[in-house]
Amino acid sequence: MPQEQRLAAAFVELSDVHRPDFEADRYTQVLARHAASLLDVDAAGWALADESGRLDAVGGTTDTVRLLQVVQLRAGEGPAVDSFHSGQPLSVADLNSDSRWTAFRTAVLGAGFAAVHVLPMRVLGGESGAIGALCLFRRQPGELGADDLVVGAALVGVATGCLLLKRATARAEKLSAQLQTALNSRVTIEQAKGILAERRGTSLDNAFELMRAFARHNRRRLNDVACAVVTGSPTVTGLIQTSAEKPRTCLSGWLS
Template identity: 30%
Template structure:
């Protein structure tokens, strides 16, 4: 377990694509969770689940069977925020169609851990094994929970990075808009002999009449002057 925690602390979150980070964490899960032959991460956006990363193709196949059925342990864990374990697909009764199809691709047991995020749940960490009762030990649950928390942190970091990028973009657009409006005011002040406040009122009135953004009116004023020049 200490080895897993050590690997998780070495995962670089900043300045990386979320998918790349999740692929690395999924590999750690597969290697570190006792019993896991394959692992995957299901994220839910709106009502749509998808596999964001996987280690071992059988994990992707088992996930997609759940998406086809519309239910299953990883979906129910991700939606309900509960840990769900299947000790044997051949005797499990809760998801009859799914477990039959999953057993047919060589999966006998699974462990699904919800991913906590800002007071809610955004998906699940899914672990699969070809052996029955592969996740029955307390250590499997403990390690899987630690990995799930690392996944939630990675997702939160990616969301925060995206939000900061959007804020910077919006600020840049606002500054550009202000600059072109000031240019347009200067043009009107020179052309019509008005002061700054009157120039702004001319722009505002044109914006209202034409039902166009003030910035677009200002761009037109500046462009017309440049064409004459």
């Protein structure tokens, strides 16, 4: 398949983020696979940050590359870590002549790679920081060509934008669900107040206080008590009944 067609196929696949089984780790793995196929590199790895901004997930096109990414995270240093924090691309054309990141450099050279290039996963011109980094490994020393840098930046840009969109959508859906739950809870409580006020012949405010005191005394959630009142559950019989309705015990007459 010609390079142009492979590049188009990569962008189409990276744009598909609306699948119900979408997972950020698996998606970033797709990015690494396309980068390794389209660019003049031998392998690609990735590191992805969680919602709090801490790098906590890694992967690669081979098991060896994935382990190299693990080395960076455990050591807390490496080109991916540096690029992630700086938000800038980082290139090491020959690891043999670079003394940084001792543990990582030793592991990379031992794995047969001589050069590493990193592209931060961030939106160009945006105010938000990076959400990860893409590492490109070469067995021969050397810089990436200008065309490869352009294609790599485009792949990372599309992937980053899609991941950020997916995260924003997930946050919005979570907030919407929380607001709906809060609204449903409020409606249930208001219904329970009305029922309780009518049964006890009291005000809505007093009905709410009775319900809250009952929930606290019985160590139950207020909304659970309200649901029980609305559904007429026997678990709140003592709350709903007025004093006149409460059953008399064998000691009631003697105590009255």
